[in-house]
Amino acid sequence: MFSHQLTRRQLLLRSGLGVGLVSAAVGCRGLSQSRAIAQSVKVPDVPPTPTGKYPYDPMAVLRDFDYGQVIQENGRLLRQFEVTARSTPVKLNAAITFMTWSLNGRVPAPTLRAKAGERLRIIFHNEDATSHSLHFHGTHPASMDGVKPVRRGKTFIYEFDAEPYGVHPYHCHIAPVTHHIGKGLYGLLIIDPPVERPPADELVLVMGGYDLKKQDKNDIYAFNGIPNFYRDRPIEIYQHQLVRLYLLNMIEFDAAVTFHIHANMFQVYPTGRTLTPSEETDVITMGPAERHILEFTYHYPGMYMFHPHQDQIAERGCMGHFKVLPV
Numbered sequence: 001m002f003s004h005q006l007t008r009r010q011l012l013l014r015s016g017l018g019v020g021l022v023s024a025a026v027g028c029r030g031l032s033q034s035r036a037i038a039q040s041v042k043v044p045d046v047p048p049t050p051t052g053k054y055p056y057d058p059m060a061v062l063r064d065f066d067y068g069q070v071i072q073e074n075g076r077l078l079r080q081f082e083v084t085a086r087s088t089p090v091k092l093n094a095a096i097t098f099m100t101w102s103l104n105g106r107v108p109a110p111t112l113r114a115k116a117g118e119r120l121r122i123i124f125h126n127e128d129a130t131s132h133s134l135h136f137h138g139t140h141p142a143s144m145d146g147v148k149p150v151r152r153g154k155t156f157i158y159e160f161d162a163e164p165y166g167v168h169p170y171h172c173h174i175a176p177v178t179h180h181i182g183k184g185l186y187g188l189l190i191i192d193p194p195v196e197r198p199p200a201d202e203l204v205l206v207m208g209g210y211d212l213k214k215q216d217k218n219d220i221y222a223f224n225g226i227p228n229f230y231r232d233r234p235i236e237i238y239q240h241q242l243v244r245l246y247l248l249n250m251i252e253f254d255a256a257v258t259f260h261i262h263a264n265m266f267q268v269y270p271t272g273r274t275l276t277p278s279e280e281t282d283v284i285t286m287g288p289a290e291r292h293i294l295e296f297t298y299h300y301p302g303m304y305m306f307h308p309h310q311d312q313i314a315e316r317g318c319m320g321h322f323k324v325l326p327v
């Protein structure tokens, strides 16, 4: 097994130097922090999933953070993102291909990431035949609340301050919202706190459900869009490595779901709004749109399940494995 340091591109993206203009002072500070992270975190070198079967790679979605285009505007740092809604067929299993509504071709949408106090500009293109919108959780003016439809072929620019720090969902808010979310229009906005969290192998898992028959109930469930993907292709992590999991429940119709990891405990940072954990447990209950940061470290190599503890949901696609690699 290999480990890799973060690539130069990843370093640049983390530091805000990926694209656009940024002041030297901001850049140098960001880069040195990123080097510190790169030197202390062991992340498995995961080959891309062979293309063709899926429109996006759920293995890449796990650790894919979109830091946007960094622009200096009016003396402050602005991160500009582009998100496009369209219809995307996704093969859910051997028998079922479902027409999702995706953002940038993926379910969940790109994980947008910024730091508290920065300015955010999200350029939303609707290339789908149906009206959609982007509603962000967090704090912003009413005009940026994303409940007004953006019609087919139109673009709307959402702009607001990144606040407060934490983990926030964003999703389409056009009625019937159950349908628009259920078809895939949801993702995470991570707003990092002013003082960075400790270095960790960071992962994103978003739980979703698919109402295939339009009967207002879910027929099949998934982590990161593809049922049973991580059951069949375990998520590799390293022994003794701190793992920071950004976890979001976007399952419609079910009043709440739980999340459980095997043979370990995790620290809970509710809504990502704290810098110290509120509790340690191995199962947590989340209503729709609830999200948390969970931190854990596996000390014994091997294969460990993670899943909601409502086993009927786990057995319908919301099942995965961590494969803990020895160091």
Ligand SMILES: [Cu+2]
Residues within 6 Å of the ligand: 131, 132, 133, 172, 173, 174, 180, 185
């Ligand atoms: Cu929509």
